[in-house]
Amino acid sequence: MKDKSRQARSRYLRPALPEEAGPLSRLAYRAKAGWGYEPAFMEACRDVLRFTEEDTASIVVEEEKGVLLGFGLYNKQEQELTHLFVDPAFQGSGTGKRLFETIVSSLAAGTVFQIKSDPGACGFYERLGAVRTGSVFSEIDPDRQLPLLEYRR
Numbered sequence: 001m002k003d004k005s006r007q008a009r010s011r012y013l014r015p016a017l018p019e020e021a022g023p024l025s026r027l028a029y030r031a032k033a034g035w036g037y038e039p040a041f042m043e044a045c046r047d048v049l050r051f052t053e054e055d056t057a058s059i060v061v062e063e064e065k066g067v068l069l070g071f072g073l074y075n076k077q078e079q080e081l082t083h084l085f086v087d088p089a090f091q092g093s094g095t096g097k098r099l100f101e102t103i104v105s106s107l108a109a110g111t112v113f114q115i116k117s118d119p120g121a122c123g124f125y126e127r128l129g130a131v132r133t134g135s136v137f138s139e140i141d142p143d144r145q146l147p148l149l150e151y152r153r
Helices: 004-006 018-033 039-045 095-107 118-127
Strands: 012-015 060-065 067-075 080-086 110-116 131-137 143-152
Touching: 018 039, 018 060, 018 067, 018 080, 039 143, 060 095, 067 095, 067 131, 080 095, 118 131
Parallel strands: 080 110
Antiparallel strands: 012 060, 060 067, 067 080, 110 143, 131 143
């Protein structure tokens, strides 16, 4: 059961700092592992979930008293939400929704973008208004397909 008292503390959004690439990579790994994947699959994900100082330039982070709760990364050139991760201890607290809405609000009205979703997160995006349009092959496992969604601002 999640600690509800942690959910009630103050939170805020801010750009990530370049030196947070390592902690954000570890947060992404923990969040992905929270879906119950096998260790071999998680090891295969490690490089995809490793962020660099350059990646953090467009990441939005929500933080609570020095604790990274989650982050999102939107690629404007590709019109794609490439990452949105919430620490497992804060999933279900509204953190992911707040991150998503913050990213969306930074985009021009009429923007349409894609989301290649983890199968476990597909319902989350659909609840926020994204529509499933198909599927794409995973870059981790070519035999695995990921839900492809579209969101219209």
